[in-house]
Amino acid sequence: MINLANPPATRPQGREALQGALLGPDPLYKQVKHQLVRSLAEGEWKAGALLPSEPRLASRFGVGISTIRAAIGELVAARVLARRQGKGTFVPLHDDRLSIYQFFHVVRNDGTKQLPVSELVSLSRAKADDEVADLLRLPRGAASAQVFRLRNVLRVSGVPVVYSDIVIPATLFPGLNEATVRKGGTTLYAVYQSRFGVSIIRTIERLRAVKSDTAAARIFGMRSGDPVLEVRRIAYTFNDVPVEFRRSRVDTRQFHYFLDLGRDT
């Protein structure tokens, strides 16, 4: 039998070079997916932008529309892209409620979700210490290991709930200052995205119960030594490039950290 529907040697001409199209073992849709991520990382489609339609992308890559759909489908599942019927496929913004709750898991003890209000406490420039330099994949002690350091308090209904110490590479956020942070967006990640084109799409977190230090105790209005939840987070943009390290302390007396593992069904 001959496959008339898919003659491997008779593919359209105008296709972009696909990594390992003839050599590697990766399926076509994975290669397409990788190319899409590369274009996103290079800023071909900025945050909020509309991608070309699926038929257009199909002819651009010289593949069938189902192949494009498989690639986009995985990116949508990973929240790297968003589809809206009748509109098109977008690079999602970090400004809407859904995106915010993707990385904000602190809810009231009764289960109520409420958006926090962020207050910048301080912003300074420094050189990353070795530990943080390693986490952010910056050269140890070099001049290019320059970072911004931010301190942050999140309040819900005026009550301070999260106190964070944030480190980001200076090279990725040129000209960052207090005004940029305060007026740049509803959340810090919205600022990264709208002002500097850096989209956070993945985080890794490590949680511990620790004794509060004096600074945290003062902010939260508790005794020094009382238990607080410590969250160490590394945040990544496309291609698993780390762009932020933060250490947060959460007052879990009236709030808690909420996790839903294995939604859908």
Added chain:
Amino acid sequence: MINLANPPATRPQGREALQGALLGPDPLYKQVKHQLVRSLAEGEWKAGALLPSEPRLASRFGVGISTIRAAIGELVAARVLARRQGKGTFVPLHDDRLSIYQFFHVVRNDGTKQLPVSELVSLSRAKADDEVADLLRLPRGAASAQVFRLRNVLRVSGVPVVYSDIVIPATLFPGLNEATVRKGGTTLYAVYQSRFGVSIIRTIERLRAVKSDTAAARIFGMRSGDPVLEVRRIAYTFNDVPVEFRRSRVDTRQFHYFLDLGRDT
């Protein structure tokens, strides 16, 4: 134009009744997915069992193979099913490493993952209090609110790391005793599955930092009042039916709770 490939009025005869096939707005593959979950919940395919092949399921439901693949694909994404090329589609077992780590997120501070050893401390029968009865959707104070209560210590390399208080409905686990728990499987969820046909596929967790009580302090070898991580979990089987509530305390001095949000890309 006429759709020759998909004539809506000319579908095969032998199809199972699909919920709302002619009335509801749900797409076909969602209906198929729901039917598959229903069959799983009813025990048509037990844990570890092989499902019929995709062409067989397609003809059984009277749909195209791609529709079956869409339905199974979502269930695989939710870890309700597992596919293996050349073998078939399975109901996954809770015995392999991958499945265990799906619900066990405690890792050593250096990042090393190691399987814990479970020790049953006590098992008793009781009536659920109102709060737990509500969580497990049991009638408050009724005779059918009978539950088993288990206490558990998890050790890694002999070091006690997690101390849990577990409540499960007695009706779902008839004849449960200490020997069943000790010999039933590598983890408690493996026991639920292999001995009682109850597959845990989803959990909801709430995390807090709290002061250790005397019991936890004794087990962990710390001072009473030292911070420990408290995890309250509700575990669900198919169709979001809750089957377990547990409150765990984690000693996060040498270990921490690890989260990877938004894998893939």
Added chain:
DNA sequence: AAGTGGTCTAGACCACCAT
């Protein structure tokens, strides 16, 4: 060699959105 899931295609209609 036979059977399974994995990939890929072409093409139809439907549902939604803007104009």
Added chain:
DNA sequence: TGGTGGTCTAGACCACTTA
């Protein structure tokens, strides 16, 4: 009305597993 993504199908070949 025209364009978009959403659904659904039929059918081909590929890759893997088991015997």
